[in-house]
Amino acid sequence: METIFNTQHALHHSPGELVGDGYVPAFEKPERAELILARVKEVGLGKVSAPIEHDLADVLRIHDAGMVELLRTAAAEWAALGRTGPIAPFTWATRGMREDRIPRSLNGRLSYYCFDAGTPLTATSWEAIKASADTALTAAGRLIGGAGSAFALCRPPGHHAGSDHYGGYCFLNNAAIAAQKLRDNGAGRVAILDVDYHHGNGTQQIFYHRDDVLVVNLHGDPDSEYPFRLGYADEPGAGAGEGFNLNLPLPPGTAWAGYEAALRQGIARIAAFAPDALVVSLGVDTYKGDPISHFKLDHDDYLRLGGIVKTLNKPTLFVMEGGYAVAEIGINAVNVLSGFLGG
Template identity: 50%
Template structure:
């Protein structure tokens, strides 16, 4: 399996985030991707790693609001002129029933699009995240051209980025961009299978009223875990997207016996949908030692996860999402890919 990678991801290197009232070192950093890359090269060979192609803005605008994309791309000069070269966090958000009107202060604009305090913007953010989108699009192009599967080693992750908002370490939704590209190239039905510990709220938001993209997400109970306000089982889509959204929330402490049942159910739902291709939001923060998660999957379980995904027998793009137990992240990701390859 080919892996697509760009070292520009390192330009997004947050020093800290704010969580539960504390300023703490960011859990999401460049070392995550570097360790995965090293393990991929060890498992599949140096020649399996490809550099990204550049695709421009249009694929991003197919899934994201133009105002948010413009905000991200133009943000830093305005922010640094007013505030200096410091990482940018919002300190105000539109309350319920408020208008999300454009304002004249860059800090207020930040709160209009950013939903939390884990995702600071900095000088290199736009270059990093736009390169990540290109990584996903390059992997999708490989699969569209005939490869059975490809791995987009994206960083930062993307599945919490919605149509017109970002957060949860995510700025552009790489998985949604890849899925939309299959549609743009003629596929009538595509599925996104999100196996990250956290619900793919951004992906759900983007496709919720569409019937051509099925979103299946297996994740921790949102009454207890981020993103809290989406990810419930009764969210099944609306309008043309009715029955094209499937959430499978699981309790804290779930091991692979529980997780595997949900995965089989998700795979079955994708088969029933009649998808012509599948994009996997590949988070490995379901691992038992992940510092911000509470599932109990072991490294060997990720082999079975990959084997189960392979049963779909569909063109498959794996897109990197979460995973914060960095010493094990490379092994766990490669186990998914190897399980898929060897099925």
Template identity: 55%
Template sequence: MLTFYNELHAQHRGRHEFFRGELKPCFEKPERVDSVLAELGRRGLGRIVTPQGVPLMSLERVHTPRYLHFLRHAWADWLALDPANADKDAFPAVWPVRSLRSDIEPDNFCAKLGLYSMDSGTPLTAGTWTAAKTGADCAVNAAHALRLGERSAFVLSRPPGHHAGADFYGGYCFLNNAALAAQHMLDDGARRVAILDLDYHHGNGTQSIFYHRNDVLFISIHADPRYEYPFYLGHADEKGVGAGQGCNLNLPLPAGSSAASWFSALETACIRLGSFAPDALVVSLGVDTFAGDPLSRFALQSADYLRIGERLAYLNLPTAFIFEGGYAVKELGTNVVNVLEGYETAL
């Protein structure tokens, strides 16, 4: 399995995040990727590949030019407010909710932060654009490798991507790597692509990007948004609209769900994938479903991730795995690589 590794991921290193009303050290940190990379090396699984850079027009297939322009210049604009901001991460403090307008971009940078973000828990740092853009390069390269005949590929990058929408960031995510991979496959000749999101949190950004379309099937198994982030999307009645009707399947699970319940949802997802008959599969691989994860209320154990990989292998589809969430750093490498090993050894 080819592993497209973002060597610049650590340039995005948030100092703090707002979590449940407190300023705390970031859960999303460089050590997450380091843990996975070390485990790949220990098992000798996966050939590490450095991605080729992709043009901005490839990102514009998913993200709006206005949003990309904001991200590229955000840190310079933050420093222009006050050079002392170099020692601070940028956080939004105001948002254009409901009756407020979002079509006009404010001149005020602090207002721009709110326009393009969905929460106050995602620090924007000096290296955010570099890390996120290189991660997007990895995703597009992985998609292209599948179209060239590779059976599978793994994108090892951070920050993650599935909460990022066409024109907003949040949930630690800035560019939607899964969406970029799927769109590149379509642009490269695929008729239909499926995205399976296994992260504990619903992939609201991915859903919103493809919600009106019938060439991408989006399926997400996640914590019920009535009690868990992102709260405002991910319910079972969200099935797509217009041409996309029936191409969105959410499988929310209650707090404390067992591994048996989770695997039952996975089987439902796999059956739907089979009926959609995609040309390729993108897996948003979050392993914060682990029982020991500090942000999870599910009960999967490390051995369960081998079973996940094995089940996905039997779909017999070219598959791109995109690293998303997972915050139990000690076990993170084992859990992620178990999925990949389960996949590689199943057939």
């Protein structure tokens, strides 16, 4: 399996995040991607290639132009204000606020488009964000070219980013951008299977009204887990998309037995949908040692997970999402790919 990897990812290095009882060093950090790449090479997964730069039009198929412009230009505006710290909002919208008015000021636009305190931009983040989307697009191109599988080693991750909002360490939704690219190049139906510990709220929102992209999410119950405000079982899709979104929230402490049952339920739904291609949002923060999550999967379970995904027998694009047990992230992520390949 070919891996697409962007060295520019390290240009996004979050200075920290607000969680628990204070501002702490960011869990989403450059070492994550480097350790996955090292493991890819160690097991001889296959060729490693750099992404091809794509036109921003591919990103704008999914994302609001105003949000993309903010991500692209916020650093320069921040610097012009004489600020040197992390670029983040200090207020967030909730019920009772206007949705129809986008403030012109930088603080106002950050408040409008960003939904949490864990996703600051830095002076060089945009280059990494764009390269991460290019990584997913390049890997999607391999499937379009006839490859049976590919691994987009994306960083920063993407599945919490919606069409016009970002957060959860995510800025652009790499998996959604790749899925749309597949749709635009011959795939009539695409399924997205999100196995990250956290609900992929952005991916759900983007495709919620569509019946050409099925979204299946397995995740920690949002009643107690991030992102809290989406990811419940009673979100089936709406309009033409009704019946094309499946959420399988699981309780804290879920180990392989409970996880496998939900995974097989999701796989059965995808098989019934009969997609032309599959995109897997690959998060390994379901690992028992993950510092911010509460499932109990172990190294070998990721081999099993990959093997079960393989039973769908579809062209499959793996897109890297979360996973914060950094020392084990390479083993866990690459085990999914090895399991898929039958290794």
